[in-house]
Amino acid sequence: MRYRISGDALTAMLSDGAVVLNLHSKRYFSLNETGTRVWALLEDNSGLDEIVQTLTAEYDVAESDARREVMALVEELLREGLLV
Amino acid sequence: MPGLAQSPAAIATGEPVTHEWRHGLIDARASGGDTLLFHTAARAVLHVRHGRLVRGTGYSAAPSSARRELVRLGAQLVLRGRGLYHVHAAGLVAPDGRAWLLAGESGCGKSTLAYALMRAGWRVLGDDGVLLQRALDTLVAHAWRQPLQLSIELAEYFPELQSYRAAVDWSDPRHRISITYRAMQHAPIAALVFLARVRHDAITPLPQTVALSRLVRQSSTVLLSDAHAAPHLAALRELVMQVPRYQLEHTERQLHRVHKTLLGLAT
Numbered sequence: 001m002r003y004r005i006s007g008d009a010l011t012a013m014l015s016d017g018a019v020v021l022n023l024h025s026k027r028y029f030s031l032n033e034t035g036t037r038v039w040a041l042l043e044d045n046s047g048l049d050e051i052v053q054t055l056t057a058e059y060d061v062a063e064s065d066a067r068r069e070v071m072a073l074v075e076e077l078l079r080e081g082l083l084v
Numbered sequence: 085m086p087g088l089a090q091s092p093a094a095i096a097t098g099e100p101v102t103h104e105w106r107h108g109l110i111d112a113r114a115s116g117g118d119t120l121l122f123h124t125a126a127r128a129v130l131h132v133r134h135g136r137l138v139r140g141t142g143y144s145a146a147p148s149s150a151r152r153e154l155v156r157l158g159a160q161l162v163l164r165g166r167g168l169y170h171v172h173a174a175g176l177v178a179p180d181g182r183a184w185l186l187a188g189e190s191g192c193g194k195s196t197l198a199y200a201l202m203r204a205g206w207r208v209l210g211d212d213g214v215l216l217q218r219a220l221d222t223l224v225a226h227a228w229r230q231p232l233q234l235s236i237e238l239a240e241y242f243p244e245l246q247s248y249r250a251a252v253d254w255s256d257p258r259h260r261i262s263i264t265y266r267a268m269q270h271a272p273i274a275a276l277v278f279l280a281r282v283r284h285d286a287i288t289p290l291p292q293t294v295a296l297s298r299l300v301r302q303s304s305t306v307l308l309s310d311a312h313a314a315p316h317l318a319a320l321r322e323l324v325m326q327v328p329r330y331q332l333e334h335t336e337r338q339l340h341r342v343h344k345t346l347l348g349l350a351t
Binding site: 008010012013014015016017018019021023024026028030031032 | 291292297300308320324325
């Protein structure tokens, strides 16, 4: 499954995470370091399986935990209109 | 692995639609080079047209407070188009010539601490706003001139304010007085401080993500959906990446020592 970052999203990458604005809803979010990694992979057009594999390789985390966290974030981003 | 998303924060009310938004009591609609600002209480219109403010229906008959609100927002939009981004913060210049930005919600003590610093010899860029500009290799805060608004109750701590008692606006719940000052034009930025009034004094460093989220709230025109949104956010990002960021929780004890507190951080 692949998603695309919404054209309404504006991102500021920082050394400890990122802040994402939704210019349509006028809401904004901060992402921690791992969330920022997921966001960057989504920007690179990575699919969900690819993102989970990358996180499992880069962090000390079980695949099932990584998948659950990624899905939770993706669902929230979809709800907020930041992913389409 | 920690949770990935931190809690969201909504900063606008209503149902924003592309190129339509609300800022306090003002509804705005942008179309091409024209942004129409409509004050919903005074039913007055001000246009921002190709970088200029143009009076619209009901403007001349509107109360002065409504006209001020319209002009304030209109000016922020004009300046935004020129790379000058309004931040809701007091700007004070230390004796070393560098500016400290004191940000936070209304009532957090920006004006009070601005006056306390002014008494200690610091120069003022603005007590309720500054304009942020990216320069070559630095960030500059420019003056956003308006009188410093202080509660007369501060005369208890600053006796010289007694002489303003006859000028108190008693219809204002905060019983404020207006103090004029000779503003500095601009200064490079030393640090960003978010204020909170509490029962104890504490100063703590802030992570970049927290500081930028709070800064977005204090520079809400960054959320306008136009060509200036990206450079506006980039300027705010550069600010939190370039300068130290703090939260200052303060009590009345800071009224006579805030200059020492801040300069203590710089050493």
